[in-house]
Each structure stands twice: as C-alpha cells, then as structure tokens.
Amino acid sequence: MLAVYFDQPGGPENLYLKDVAKPVPGPGEVLLRVAASALNRADVLQRRGQYSPPAGASSILGLEASGHVAEVGPGCQGPWREGLPAMALLAGGGQAEYVAVPEGHLMPVPHGLTLTQAAAIPEAWLTAFQLLHVVGRVKAGDTVLIHAGSSGVGTAAVQLARQAGAVPLVTAGSQDKIAAVEKLGATAGFNYREGDFSVATLEFTQGAGANIILDCIGGSYWEKNVACLAPDGRWVLYGLLGGAEVHGELLSKLLAKRGSLLTSLLRSRDKKYKAELVAAFTRQILPYFDQTKPRALRPVVDTVYPLRQVADAHAYMEQNKNLGKIVLEVASGP
Structure with a gap:
C-alpha cells in the first residue's frame, strides 16, 4: 500500500x-x-x-x-x-x-x-469532548474561553460548549475567523493580534472571568490566562504551541484564584x-x-x-x- x-x-x-x-x-x-x-x-x-x-x-x-x-x-x-x-x-x-x-x-x-x-x-471532536466534559467538567452557564477557536478542536469545542448550555468565547488571529466561529455558536471572539484577550474576557463577563479555559498555547499565555480565570476556574492545558517555559509568579497568582491547572493529552x-x-x-x-x-x-x-x-x-x-x-x-x- x-x-x-x-x-x-x-x-x-x-x-x-x-x-x-x-x-x-x-x-x-x-x-x-x-x-x-x-x-x-x-x-x-x-x-x-x-x-x-x-x-x-x-x-x-x-x-x-x-x-x-x-x-x-x-x-x-x-x-x-x-x-x-x-x-x-x-x-x-x-x-x-x-x-x-x-x-x-x-x-x-x-x-x-x-x-x-x-x-x-475523531481526533478533533474526541479531544474537545474530553477537554470539556471529562477534564473540564463543563456545566450549563459556564463561560468557556477557547484558544485557537478556528482550529479543528476549537470549532468542535465551540459547538460542544453551546450544546452543554455553556457560553463559548474564542481567541483567533483575524476578524474573518472570529466572524466564522461566531456563526458556529461562539458568543464573542477576541483577536489576539489586536488586543489583550484577558482584558476583553473580563470586560465581556463584567469582571467574573472564564470558568474554563481550553489552552493549546501554554507558556506565552499563562499570565493572561490566570488574569481572566474566574475564581475556582479550570485552566485545561492540552498543547504548548506558545512554548513550555513560564517566568513569573504562576503559583501564587493561580493560588489566589483557587484555580485548577489541568493537563490532558489523548494520543x-x-x-x-x-x-x-x-x-x-x-x-x-x-x-x-x-x-x-x-x-x-x-x-x-x-x-x-x-x-x-x-x-x-x-x-x-x-x-x-x-x-x-x-x-x-x-x-x-x-
């Protein structure tokens, strides 16, 4: 063959x-x-x-x-x-x-x-299903911030979050991608090339933050992720496209939020x-x-x-x- x-x-x-x-x-x-x-x-x-x-x-x-x-x-x-x-x-x-x-x-x-x-x-939707339901324990009313919202996993996660009664927010690198993902059910999208997604998330949620963050970026996003994570929120890490190194007070900032850092791979x-x-x-x-x-x-x-x-x-x-x-x-x- x-x-x-x-x-x-x-x-x-x-x-x-x-x-x-x-x-x-x-x-x-x-x-x-x-x-x-x-x-x-x-x-x-x-x-x-x-x-x-x-x-x-x-x-x-x-x-x-x-x-x-x-x-x-x-x-x-x-x-x-x-x-x-x-x-x-x-x-x-x-x-x-x-x-x-x-x-x-x-x-x-x-x-x-x-x-x-x-x-x-199979891979994209089972990954999104695992991240949301098995690891993130999504429930109705949760705000879910989905990085790389226009990716295969991202577009699946938007639809699954909406189906679960959650509020999906996304980050993407262009307004065209954001508009397309909003048509799939995203409530709002933030262009990471043009602004700070953590500020935009806090503004959208009136300061409450995201209950769940699905993150395939990693190191370069850690501080913004923690900044917009809701108290008792779940930060679900499943990729390191933005690097693996963390410099700064991650633990103290995460502890102040009583946040959970959860990691998952499927393969x-x-x-x-x-x-x-x-x-x-x-x-x-x-x-x-x-x-x-x-x-x-x-x-x-x-x-x-x-x-x-x-x-x-x-x-x-x-x-x-x-x-x-x-x-x-x-x-x-x-």
Whole structure:
C-alpha cells in the first residue's frame, strides 16, 4: 500500500508516498480501507522530529481517518463487518491506504456526512469532548474561553460548549475567523493580534472571568490566562504551541484564584481509555451529527488535498490560514 513517509525530520518537502507493507489486523482489530484522513498539529510536530508516536503505534502520520471496513480480525465482538463505512481514532497510521484499528476505536459515520467530512471528526471532536466534559467538567452557564477557536478542536469545542448550555468565547488571529466561529455558536471572539484577550474576557463577563479555559498555547499565555480565570476556574492545558517555559509568579497568582491547572493529552492514552471515550462520545454526542436534524453538529472542513499533495497540506497548516480541518483524500486499493 502507499503511505505518507519521511526519511528524516524537517520541512514539508521531506514528505513523500512510499510503498509499504499493508497492515494485518490482529486480535480485536479491524482493517480499514482509508478514504480520507485529517491533518493535526501532531502530524506537523512528528514530521519535525518533535513528537514521537506512543510505544507500539504506527510511525506513519495520521491520527484520524474514515473509510470502509476491509477485514475483521480474529476475536472481534462488535458490529463491524466488511464493507461498512466507519471513522476511526488512531494513534498513528491514518495517512495511508489501509490502517489497522482496535474495534473499540471505530465509530459509525453520521447520517448525511461524507467520508471526507467524517475524517474530520475523531481526533478533533474526541479531544474537545474530553477537554470539556471529562477534564473540564463543563456545566450549563459556564463561560468557556477557547484558544485557537478556528482550529479543528476549537470549532468542535465551540459547538460542544453551546450544546452543554455553556457560553463559548474564542481567541483567533483575524476578524474573518472570529466572524466564522461566531456563526458556529461562539458568543464573542477576541483577536489576539489586536488586543489583550484577558482584558476583553473580563470586560465581556463584567469582571467574573472564564470558568474554563481550553489552552493549546501554554507558556506565552499563562499570565493572561490566570488574569481572566474566574475564581475556582479550570485552566485545561492540552498543547504548548506558545512554548513550555513560564517566568513569573504562576503559583501564587493561580493560588489566589483557587484555580485548577489541568493537563490532558489523548494520543498517549491507553487503548482501554480511548475505547471508553469513544463509547461515551458515540452514545452522548454522535446522534447530534445527524444532518437531517435541526441544529445538527457538523465538522468544519477548510481544505481538501489529494494524498499525493500531502506536503502542500502540511505547508498550508503551518501558515495558520485554515478555519477548521485540512483533509487528505486517499485513493484506496481494492
């Protein structure tokens, strides 16, 4: 099969398609013939040599995919059979013509969505679901400040926060992105290039602050995050795009707010945790993706590239121009 490959860490130009062995599904696994796979920041970091896959995971890029079941491995207990459409949460391997998936990490494709749209759901939406419901314990009436609000996780978190009865606020780098995310349900947005989002958040909440902050930036945002965190608020850190170093009185300022700093990653979680998260998401959230229903949830797809243009897709992601997900369409073999 063909798979995205790179021989040494570096820029997008290092990516190419390589003919590699097709995976064989082991006990409890399903072989998925991939139709599409969405790009994630983790793919960019792995390509740069800054994010190694977890032990035992495929070294091929791709944390989410959609397609059709090609083969069911021994010992599978679930409903999957050859030919059924599915979408999958992966620890790696999605940017290839086939990928082997634990059966508990598969989900049905929601009614009314294409396989290209479905590929934009698993990693981004399960991450947002985990951050809000499992880690952040969101409840109705909470104000949720979502950094990178126009990203795949951001656009998912806005819709999930709104569904939970919370008030989603976002940060983004342009007024066009803010306007687009407001159409998805964000109550307000703040352009971090033009002003201080912490001041804007406090002004919007009349001094109360954000009950939950979803933060993929890290070091460069810490002081502003604490400044606009509500008393007893939850600051949920899930990325370090703004660096890992903190200089200043973080602990004293966080303690004064009685704030909680919570951290979370999804890729490195064990298979049992992921299967339980997938099951909860499938039960609680997936029915709301049915496009025949009013106010249906929807994945936001910005751009679609053929797999052979994977280098262009990575370069586009690094320019931070996308609103929502960048998806690779894969030409699968028989």
